[in-house]
Structure formats: C-alpha cells, structure tokens
Amino acid sequence: MSVRRLMTGNEAVALGAWHSGAVFASAYPGTPSTEILEFFSEFEGGYAEWAPNEKVALEAAIGACIGGVRALAAMKHVGLNVAADPWFTAPYIGVSGGLVVVSADDPEMHSSQNEQDNRYYAKAAKVPMLEPADSQEAYDLTREAYLMSERFDTPVLLRMTTRVCHSRSMVETREPEKPPAVPYVKDEKKRVMIPGHARLRHPVMVDRLAEMEEFADRFPYQRTEPGAGDSVVVTAGVAYQYVKEAFPGVAILKLAMTNPLPRTLIREFCEQYRDIYVVEELEPFLEEGVAALGLCPRGKESVPRVGELNVDNVRAAFPDLARGTPAPEHLPAVEGLPARPPILCAGCPHRGIMYTLARLKAIIAGDIGCYTLSVLPPLSAHDCQVCMGASITMGHGLEKALELAAGETEEEGLSSHRVVSVLGDSTFFHSGVTGLMEMAYNLGRFTVVILDNRTTAMTGFQHHPGTGSTLQRDPTTTVDIELLARSLGIENVRVVDPYDLEECRTVLSEEMNRDAPSVVISRRACILLDRKARREPYVVLHEACNDCGLCMRIACPALVKRGDEVMILTDSCTGCGVCAQVCKREAIQER
C-alpha cells in the first residue's frame, strides 16, 4: 500500500489526513492552503466542502468531530483570524474524533495582506502545535496530529508555511488507518460552554498542558543532531533546511512540536554547548521560549524578522557558523529592469467597473480579490483595504465620518456620496453579508458594488454559495444576491454589465447620488472561466487614432504602446470592447 513519490506539502497533508481516517474536511480557499482541500476532495468515500468562510469551516469540523469522525479544517493564516472565535473555545470542548486545524502562514506575503505568525495562536489557545519542515513531515505530522488530538482531547494546530505548502519533496506513505467512528454520547457539561461548564474545563486545559509538554520532550519527531564545535542551533519548520545547508556540521535541535515547548529537551541538549542560536521565520517565538529558560540565545538580533528565510540570509545572519562554507560567488542583480507586477487579465470584467468608479471620483473601500490589483496605476482605483469583507463596513464608517466632518473640511466636494464599497461575490458570501446588514440597519446611504464574476477567481475558481454548484459540482441552491439585499431592506438594487461602460456610468452615478443605501451588482463571469465569452479581437484604426493615450488608462495587457503607436495584441484580446468605449475618436473597432 505504501507509495513513494514527489508531492507538495499540501498534498501530503491531505493524504496524511486521509490515511489517518479523517473523512470530513471543510475549508475556505486561500493561498497557500487552497490545494489541501482540493486534494482531499479527490479521495473517494470522504466528504469535502468549501465553506463560505473559515469560521464556518472550523465550526463544521468541530461538529463533525463531536459526531465521532476525524475532521480537518484548512485555512490560510488570516483565515484563522476569522475562525478565532471557535478556535479559542474548541479546546475547552475537546474532541471525539480527532480534529486537526491547518494554518498556512505566508512569510514574504507572496499572496497575503500581512505576515502574521500564527504560532502564537497555538500558545494563546493552549493547543498543541506541529511544524513540518518538508512534505514527508507534512504527511507524518498530520498523522501524528490526529493521534495527539485524541490522546489529549484537543484540536491540534498544524502550522504550515508557503514554502512547505508549495514545495515538492519525496514522501513515503504508511499503512492507512481506518478508526471506527466514536459513538455519539450526550455530554453537555463538556460541550455546552456556559460559564459554569467552561470554568470546569479551563483547569483541565491547564493540567493537560503539563502532560503535553512531557509528551513533547519525548516526541520522536523532535530531532537532535549533535555536532562538533561549541554551537547549537534551535530551529523548526523549513528554517531547518536552510540551517542544515548554511551551517553544515553544526549541532541542531530541530523541533517538530513547538507548543507546548519541550523545555527539558531544549535545556538538556543546549546545555552541552556554549553558544545557542535560534533560527526561525517571522517572530522570535522559539527564541522567547529558549530565553525564558534562562539560556541566552542569539536570534532575531541577526535573523530577519520580516520575509522568508533562505540559505543566503541565514548564512549572513551568523557568518561565524558558516566558516568553511562561504557564500557562493554570483553575478550582481541586473539593475533597472522593468518590474512585472500582476495585472487584471485582458477581458477581466473588473476592469470596466473599476475604471468607471475611478472616473466618477469614488472613494473606494476595497476588499480581497483580483480586483484589488486595480489599486495599481494607471487605474489607481482603491482608497483602502484591510481584510476579507471589510469593504462594506469600512465604507460605512467612512461615510459616517465624512458626514460628521462635513463643513469642517476645506476640500470641495468631499461628499459622503463618493463612498463606494467594492467586493467580489465570494468575498461577499465570506463576510460581506453582515456588512450589508450594518449598512441597511444603521442607515448607511452609500453604494455597495458586488463584482459577481461567478467564482472565487484569485485562488483558482472554487465554487461558492452563489455558483449553484458544490465542490463536487453537484447542483445546489444559489444565493440570489438581489433578493438577499432586498430582504435586508435595501430598495435600490441594480445589475449592470461591466462590459457596458455607459450603463455602468449611468447606474453608478445615479446610485452614488441617491440619499439611500444601494447595491449595484456588476455581473459577468471571469474571462478565464468562461471561454465562450471570448469574441473577435478589436483593432486600432491608425488613421483615426491621434495617440491621446486615453485607452491606455484601462491597463489592459492586450493594449500596447510601441513607440508612439497604440496597437492591440490579437492573441491576448478577448473582444470585451471596453477600450473601444473609452476611445473618443472611434479609433478602436471590431475586426
């Protein structure tokens, strides 16, 4: 049954969970965690679902494990913020079937708005934490996590990082387990957290921390690698790989279980050496723990606290340890090369509406999705953005503030009417709906634009409650956004086609000027999803074009300026016609 092949960390987690007998998995897509659930969903006999958000995913997983099966909830680091409410009380309740929660952190912010270090979530919730360093460990530690979860009656945090999620390395699998479901027994004292019950459960958690620490001291995946010399490096996760390569021969204490910290193990191993170093990504989580033992580690004074680590910056942090293995010579970086930022695709339905909003001088409270790319010049169509779902609620506060400040501000025309919140369909279902209630209930009068491209585009086209399909592509109910908005008491709900700039401008202008809350749904499927929506490419009529450059303001990758001349790349153009509508001289025409 054993398989040995190259796989990503995400695939290894999914397989590890499946081989542990986990049969329920719930997640909301988010880079770098998305593929965990996608892989899991391919196993026959299990149940996998896209939840509307991470809080829902974790709560569903808690329910599943109360129901007696092993369950998995996977999310990116900021997803655990959304799920923080159940996260902190789930360990009070404990588990029947094991529960593993995956947090995929994103050092370097390859595809995230921050680089928070979620290891502190494990510590704050008194939950055991495992940190894989490669795909084999992602597989092995996922399997250990289920055993640990049931042994200590607690959820377990499997803390991944982008580099572990998305790198491939060899994995050798083991015999799968098929644990029987745990029969359901009513136990309200353990599962209903009224204060009287929770007060009984919290001391249990504190006591089990001591047991878990003893376990962590003896956990076989904690790796001690003795070395010559006077130095030892304490490390965990992918940082271990960089340490091994940058400092060959140096003693290493590589931890797999990092909460609770194996304090006896750390003390006993480190005391054999004179100099103690800690190499870890992001925050000084281990370093603080080692320092609290009265040891004097060197760490974040030299190791970068921001961004990803790599062999180069680890070597540079402690050159004394790298003696004998100098940094390889290399060519200097070539300076002055044009950057290659990600952009809205040719034919992207977000382009027309974001362009129109910018032209209407909207103050745009944005959200998380492809459309956030419109913040870059020349569209420059975003004013603020913080997290999933915050567009509507921030817009609400912004509108109220501009009203409160009216008359006090010098600037002409800084009207609260200019406030527009913009978010995608998947983000709306994730955490925009409560914001819409806030606007309706608390008498907001601004405009919410929902960019309904019929998918979760940014993370790779996952279904959501508005697509009419489950993850398995089974037909299901479809949320009617218009009806939903109306049911909240919002009377002005309109739908526009983002390819029709005239319609967008008229409708948005009317709704922004209205003294009432309004919702404008910009509806058109993502061009990458709906290949049939592609039309014949457009062409530039050079005799009519006066090179005014207006069309370049829509930032379409199919439109290029070569010398003074604008031309359309026919291979890239999808025939959306937005550029033709921007042109004042009718110089862009259908071919």
Place this chain on the structure above:
Amino acid sequence: MTAARGGGPEEYVPTRSVVLAGVGGQGTITAANLLASALVAHGYDVKTSEVHGMAQRGGSVISMVRYGSDVASPLVGSGQADALVSTELLETLRNLEFLAPGGKVIGSRTRVDPLPVLQGAVAYPEDAEERLLELVPDSIIVDAAGIAAEAGDARAANTVLLGILSPLLPVGSDEWLDAIERLVPEKALEANRNAFLAGVEIAGRKP
C-alpha cells in the same frame, strides 16, 4: 532527508540546482515538474519550489528544482544554480543572480512586455540579449516558441529548452521521454517529444 534509492547513483551526489523562470501562463511550473519527474526516476532525492498566487495574473514566475543524494533547502540560493532555464528574456536577466560560477543559461528569445512597458512608462531593454551574452557569454538563446511550433505546438517551448538542458544532466534521453509520457496529456505528447528532441539536437550543435 531521504537518501537516493532505486536504480540511482550509488556514490554521494552533492546538491545541484536548476532555476526555471518565466511569466505566468508560460508553463514554467509544468516544465519544472517534468524535470523533477525525470530526476526522481533516475533515483535522486529531489525538491522543487515555486510561488503560486498573484503570479497567475501575468507576474514573474520562478520554479526551482534541486537534486542530489540529500537535498536540504527547497530554495536555490544566489550563485547556486547550475542552469538557468528561462522562457522570457527579461526574466532571464532578472534571475542571473542565481547562476553559479560556470553555470549555464538556456533561454528563449521570447519577449513578454510587462505592464509598465505596455503602458509606455518604461522601455523594454531592447539590448536584453546582448547584455545577457556580455554577462554570460556561453548562454544559449533560441527562438523556443518557433522551434516548438515546428515540432507541432508553440506551447511546448519549455520542452525545447529542457531538451537543450538535458545533456548537462545525468539523465538519459529515454528517462526524459518517459517523464514526458508520464506528465504530458495525450494530445500534446507527440509535439512535446519532437520539441524535446529538437532541443537535444540544438545542444549537440553548440560548442
């Protein structure tokens, strides 16, 4: 962490690295998977690394493949790449830092303008190829898309480059073709085989 097994090399092989660069949508990640598959079949320990997410929207893409008896870091450091394989000229220049002393550059002459260039805000370095040859004189730069088109499918440009790379790696042609068969969908198989062999032939002609 695992030593090489199977029919692979018996003696200890230190870690070697290939960096593959390109632009989102050019198939860089698929090429890296192909390379990794051939190396695994040969018996090496292999690690690959790439960046997902925003890169899918026309941004720069880098894939790294490392192999040997016992590979630690999945990331290639500066000056560690024995070869830089790139499907776009600007990206070739951008990633020269990775190249080890004596490392080989194998690139396509393809040019994909980034947004600031499309907008006319900055110029694409017209002398990219000359600058590259100045910095790394033995670089092999070909019209990979054109060669791939002749082989049957312009999208197999990456496979042409892998063909040029192949003599530098201790993996036999049969093993490469097996990997192509494993990973390339049936309808693109013939074109990719031909593209690979066209690359091998080019490599044979170069000094």
